[in-house]
Amino acid sequence: MSDDAEDVVGVLTEQIEQRFGMSIxxxxxxxxAAPDANRQATDVVxxxxxxxxxxxxxxxxxDDLLRALETQPSEVDDPTMDLAHRVNAAVTARDGRAMVVRWLLDPDAPGKRGPDADRLARLDRGRRQGPAVPTSAPARPATAPATGRGVLR
Structure with missing residues (x-):
């Protein structure tokens, strides 16, 4: 892996620290302590x-792939090839998450300005704090009709 790729986390951590003015x-x-105080900080963290x-x-x-490659003869076997695929998948996951962090830190990123962003901001401000429907049992009438055993009709 190149030094640039290894330092993706370090570079983004520095950007986060600069943006929020404190260490990660x-x-x-x-x-x-206060997850609702700053939604952007919560998302970035x-x-x-x-x-x-x-x-x-x-x-x-x-590391697993390197260990397997050190023991391989000239041709790579299927288990080692599976490890190579695992490395590729891990790179993809890491890079995708890095893109999300970059997007969260960029105030001018696509989707953060314009009518769609304004609409989402209005929806978020109007978000309910409680349930949308009543959660308590409905009030019962003061006198319930007499039903059941032992009641004459």
Whole structure:
């Protein structure tokens, strides 16, 4: 893996820290204490966590592939090829999550301006805090009709 690819998490972490003016650890602590205080910070922390998880999975997959390749003769067997596919899938997952973090950090990203973004912002501001339907049992009349055993009609 190239140094540039390995540093994707580092570069994005620096951008997050610059954007919010605190270390990623401090930001995670702040979001954990008040997740509704800043929705963008909450989203960025969530996706940064997913990004670091996928980077760790990628590193494990690469290590497994390298170990398998060291023991291979000239031709690669199916289990080793499966490890190579696992590395490719891990790169794809990591890169996709990195794209989401970049999008979250870019105020001018596509979809963040214009009529669609304005409509989504209005919908979000009008979001209900409670349930949309009543959740308590309906009121019962003061005198319920007499039914059941032992009642004469």
């Amino acid at each position: 650890g401090e930001l995670k602590t702040a979001v954990a 969530r996706w940064h966590g997913l990004l670091t998880e996928s980077q760790t999975a990628l590193e494990r997959a690469e």
